[in-house]
Amino acid sequence: MSVWVILGPGEMPPASGGLALLAEARRLTEPAGEVTVVLAGTAVPVEASAAHGAARILVLDAADGWAGPIVAVEALTDRLRQECPEACLLSASRWGSEVAGRLAARLGAALLPGCVGLTRDGAGRLEGTRPVYGSRLVARVAATGESLQIVTLRPGSESSSPGTGHGPATAERIPCTGRPDWIRDLGEEQVPPEALDLGEADVVVAGGLGVGSRQGFALVEELAGLLGGAMGATRMAVDAGWAPFARQIGLTGRIISPRVYVACGISGSPHHMDGVRQAQLVVAINTDRHAPIFTYADVGIQGDVREVLPALIAALRRLRPEARDAAALLGGAAGMPGPLDARR
């Protein structure tokens, strides 16, 4: 069986998403089969893919380093028609879904979108499992004909195992013709921290009674803005009128699962902490070394928020002096392409 793995920006090895798809492809092609990897750009070393079991690597040679979905589909359609692999695997990311959808329309392929598991029967036909009806049921789906099967896998669903090389892989560049001007980019904006939905934000900076005043809350908001995050508050702070109820986190407020939660002047009562139990990194700033918040914190600072917050804000501004907006500070914007690049 021959399988193509088509990787978009942010998914290419050594990114975990790409490695997992490669592992999945290797598992499906065993014992005799070949994995071809398509890298949608030149900004990534091809060796990384070879080291993880790709027998052949196709690099889309796009003008600005990364191939957007339309460019990628244009470049791949003919190759796929000629080579007729049995299946293509993509990530169910925005880039992957668009490429998969457009390729399926072009090639009349069978599309198995959003799968969480994948198996193969003896004839090389793929069987995907996907959650339906709000994950209350699981459907097993399979292609009916002999056509190309295009599968998108949800991130985190693949059974990844450490990769092994197949020896040196051959790399080939596929030229991409210009970038279609289908979509004009009019720029980006940052949703201000007091408006960004708490559930959407990766970073939440919240203030409690220890912030002390409405002016103090302006610092909380400023920090949230610099980190591209949302502003949150405890019930005490909301009751004091420093933040609207929509910003309240906890049992009677919003229950959220941000990547980073910065608690400023918050004691850490269970009513509040129930709302952020899923946060991955908790930073707490409090003057009281016995405050319960420190038992939840990964980074605990014993200090006055009125001193630590200005220092933190100043340090963030020093990092990128011209960065008025948060976008320039965000890790995603530094070397990796943002989703903007992926749109073209």
Add this chain to the structure above:
Amino acid sequence: MRLIVCVKAVPDPGIPVGAGPGDPAWDPASWIWDLNPPDGAALTVAASLRGTEGTVTAVSLGAHAPQALRRALAWGADRAVLLADRGGEDLDIVTTARILAAAAGRLGFDAILCGHAAIDGQGESLPAVLAGFLECPLVSPVVEAWREADVLVARTRLPHGRRALLQPRLPAMLAVEGTPPRVDATLPVHLQALTAPLDMWDVSSLGLGAVAPQVSRLDLGPPRPRPKKIFTPDSRLSAAERLRQLMTGGRVEKKTELFTGTPAQAAEHILGALRREGSIA
């Protein structure tokens, strides 16, 4: 502006789906079907783009499509087209998109909209496949769209609280995110929509030839229960400590060194942690 909104009926997420064949609640006919909420958001965006001379046409197919179309009429669609096909529910995404593209071609449009996802989890990728058949730009996920003179501008969601402003070439496909407005149509409007005529188009009249699904559903069942982690207190701890852990739901306290330096040092300490986590470069 001529606008098409592809809508879909989905089962009400609040109703039980039953444990398996034999359970009366397992039968889809017993479920409550209604408009997919993101499609409702797409209708709202379409209504705001329509202008005075434009039209909003809702299009749907599938066994429960009339429910979705009537809701769409109540929420501002001018016309509803029901694509009738014997295959009904069992069509896969590519075939569904092929039929919708043919209907859109016949209707003519400046923009075609739909919800960015179906909450029943069965419509994933439809906007991308539809944009593929129509060979038009796809803008997704749209949170807002408006007209500026002759052009359409859409605001889409990016990670980290960012938004992009995009101006697609028309005709374009917009996949809209969100839920319909909280202010519902009035009862008389709903009642009128219940009896309004639906345009019936037979799929065989769209000139697609035989439409055979490319993907079939082998079976449908309850998800395999995930192995649940059950908390057990560490047996090396004292009885009192074990009891305390049980009482607090097994929350294990993080043993963090408390940092007590100057504010500037504290700031560096926090930045270091954010950098390791990847939140800042």
